[in-house]
Amino acid sequence: MPPRSHSPVPALDALKRAGLLGTAAQIAVLDYLQRTEHGHFSAEEIHRRIAAGGDRMNLSTTYRVLGQLVDAGFVANVPLGKHHSLYELNTGEVHDHLVCVVCGRVEEFSDPTINRRRVAIAKKFGKRFVGKTLALQGVCADCTARAHPTRPRAK
Numbered sequence: 716m717p718p719r720s721h722s723p724v725p726a727l728d729a730l731k732r733a734g735l736l737g738t739a740a741q742i743a744v745l746d747y748l749q750r751t752e753h754g755h756f757s758a759e760e761i762h763r764r765i766a767a768g769g770d771r772m773n774l775s776t777t778y779r780v781l782g783q784l785v786d787a788g789f790v791a792n793v794p795l796g797k798h799h800s801l802y803e804l805n806t807g808e809v810h811d812h813l814v815c816v817v818c819g820r821v822e823e824f825s826d827p828t829i830n831r832r833r834v835a836i837a838k839k840f841g842k843r844f845v846g847k848t849l850a851l852q853g854v855c856a857d858c859t860a861r862a863h864p865t866r867p868r869a870k
């Protein structure tokens with residue numbers, strides 16, 4: 716097991732610097748995301764893993780804390796529609812997502828044309844683009860194959 720010291724900034728210091736209280740729940744969620752290999756997690760998953768580590772926190776607190784961390788810029792929200800979101804540590808790198816609507820697998824990508832266009836679109840509506848991730852939805856190759864296991868080859 717690698718030591719748990721590779722967080723760039725200890726969670727409490729970072730939270731306080733951003734004007735947050737640094738509650739135990741805020742520290743637990745940020746610390747979890749900083750220590751975990753970069754990924755995209757549902758609030759339920761984050762809650763489950765933190766609880767498995769022995770910290771007591773209920774799911775509604777996890778949702779509230781994730782909202783606070785998104786507002787403060789520590790965490791990015793990947794919207795999946797129907798009030799469902801994934802969360803990831805905000806590394807400051809602008810990127811978008813392609814999400815499989817069946818298994819939830821997430822691919823990250825960055826496309827210079829999309830990046831330019833959204834700045835231009837925001838400008839057109841008199842807004843300054845401040846960064847919001849796109850979540851394109853699709854069905855991955857594995858899920859497509861599972862959905863059609865016996866499909867005969869076209870002749």
Ligand SMILES: [Zn+2]
Nearest residue numbers: 815818855858
């Ligand atoms: Zn899939």
Ligand SMILES: [Zn+2]
Nearest residue numbers: 803810812823
């Ligand atoms: Zn991402």
